Amino acid sequence: MANLVTSLCCVVLAAVVVAYAQRRSQLVARNQYERMGSDVTMQCGSLDNDASVSWKVNGTDVKAQHRLEGPRLVLNEVDLGHNGLYSCFQNPHGERRDTIYLHIGIPPRDPTVTCRSNTYPKGFYCSWHQLHPTYIPTTFEVDVQHNQRSLEVQKDPDHKNRCRVRFPEVFSSYPYKVNVTAVNALGKASTTISFEESSIVKPDPPERVTATPIRFNARRLEVSWQSPATWPDIDNFPLKYFLRYRPLIREQWQHVELSDSTSHTITDAYAGKEYIIQVAAKDTEIGTWSDWSVAVHATPWIEDPLPITSTTEVDFPTETKTSPIPSSNAPQKAEPPVGRAARLLTFFSPLLLGMLLLFM
Numbered sequence: 045m046a047n048l049v050t051s052l053c054c055v056v057l058a059a060v061v062v063a064y065a066q067r068r069s070q071l072v073a074r075n076q077y078e079r080m081g082s083d084v085t086m087q088c089g090s091l092d093n094d095a096s097v098s099w100k101v102n103g104t105d106v107k108a109q110h111r112l113e114g115p116r117l118v119l120n121e122v123d124l125g126h127n128g129l130y131s132c133f134q135n136p137h138g139e140r141r142d143t144i145y146l147h148i149g150i151p152p153r154d155p156t157v158t159c160r161s162n163t164y165p166k167g168f169y170c171s172w173h174q175l176h177p178t179y180i181p182t183t184f185e186v187d188v189q190h191n192q193r194s195l196e197v198q199k200d201p202d203h204k205n206r207c208r209v210r211f212p213e214v215f216s217s218y219p220y221k222v223n224v225t226a227v228n229a230l231g232k233a234s235t236t237i238s239f240e241e242s243s244i245v246k247p248d249p250p251e252r253v254t255a256t257p258i259r260f261n262a263r264r265l266e267v268s269w270q271s272p273a274t275w276p277d278i279d280n281f282p283l284k285y286f287l288r289y290r291p292l293i294r295e296q297w298q299h300v301e302l303s304d305s306t307s308h309t310i311t312d313a314y315a316g317k318e319y320i321i322q323v324a325a326k327d328t329e330i331g332t333w334s335d336w337s338v339a340v341h342a343t344p345w346i347e348d349p350l351p352i353t354s355t356t357e358v359d360f361p362t363e364t365k366t367s368p369i370p371s372s373n374a375p376q377k378a379e380p381p382v383g384r385a386a387r388l389l390t391f392f393s394p395l396l397l398g399m400l401l402l403f404m
């Protein structure tokens with residue numbers, strides 16, 4: 045008896061679940077992805093060809109050019125304006141039979157792929173992007189081959205569209221082959237690049253670059269920096285450096301290449317001129333130069349304030365004894381002399397006033 049009740053319960057429950065699932069499938073929207081510019085046919089559930097239905101989009105009548113073919117709605121040359129939630133209702137009672145979310149998009153094109161090692165010899169990363177929008181969700185698959193072996197690819201936690209790979213060995217002469225495939229509901233496209241270990245090595249720029257004036261020396265600046273923190277083994281894989289500097293008022297850079305040193309003294313600075321200084325790094329043997337470090341500004345030490353001889357080209361003492369990094373970090377031209385003259389004028393205006401009064 046108890047068994048019968050249990051079975052009955054099960055049957056009833058199953059019927060309820062099936063009915064619910066059926067109803068739900070009519071209410072929950074399913075996705076339909078279509079290519080931009082194509083003609084699109086939406087089918088109302090599994091209704092027969094002679095069924096008569098009416099359609100709504102976003103709850104209102106379909107205004108775009110369309111055709112009705114029994115349970116089907118045909119839209120011509122769709123574009124993004126056709127995106128929307130389409131529902132169909134069976135006549136004559138107007139029961140909802142289907143709900144379709146129409147997404148218009150385009151298939152992916154070959155992604156652009158670049159790989160770089162800023163953590164040599166630990167590993168490298170690859171990043172990719174699409175030059176054209178697809179308007180629908182697109183994912184990427186990455187495959188890395190080396191010496192006929194597939195390497196483990198890790199998603200980068202901090203960057204979208206980037207992955208990391210460990211070098212399986214150092215000083216390998218086999219090329220690496222990276223295949224990135226863009227996939228969406230309308231198609232897929234892949235790009236494969238191939239490179240040697242040594243060609244993708246590019247460190248991050250040097251860090252904590254400082255430039256300080258040297259006391260009693262009007263033409264020197266002491267520049268120092270640290271190797272990039274991302275470079276894992278500076279002792280066995282030393283870096284060399286490239287320093288560039290120029291006074292703000294000139295366009296031309298001066299360059300110094302340094303191996304294995306993280307400081308340099310500029311000895312030919314123009315007295316009293318503010319300088320802009322940057323450093324780049326490179327593995328001593330392979331790869332390419334890093335990007336330039338963040339620019340620092342410094343002015344060589346300046347002797348006692350100059351006597352005021354003219355109102356245009358005078359450097360004002362409070363201004364010249366700047367700290368290595370001036371208040372404004374943005375690279376900019378030297379302050380126009382007019383500004384300084386004006387400030388001098390304000391400073392001495394009581395004096396001027398006195399003189400004026402004297403003459404009157």
Ligand SMILES: *[C@@H]1O[C@H](CO)[C@@H](O)[C@H](O)[C@H]1NC(C)=O
Pocket residue numbers: 101102124125126127128129
């Ligand atoms: C339907 O609504 C969506 C979201 O608000 C909108 O982007 C789309 O253009 C609408 N579609 C139509 C055909 O009105």
Ligand SMILES: *[C@@H]1O[C@H](CO)[C@@H](O)[C@H](O)[C@H]1NC(C)=O
Pocket residue numbers: 185187223224225234236
């Ligand atoms: C790249 O990967 C895709 C997807 O796995 C594959 O279809 C394609 O043939 C691969 N291309 C090359 C050149 O290996």
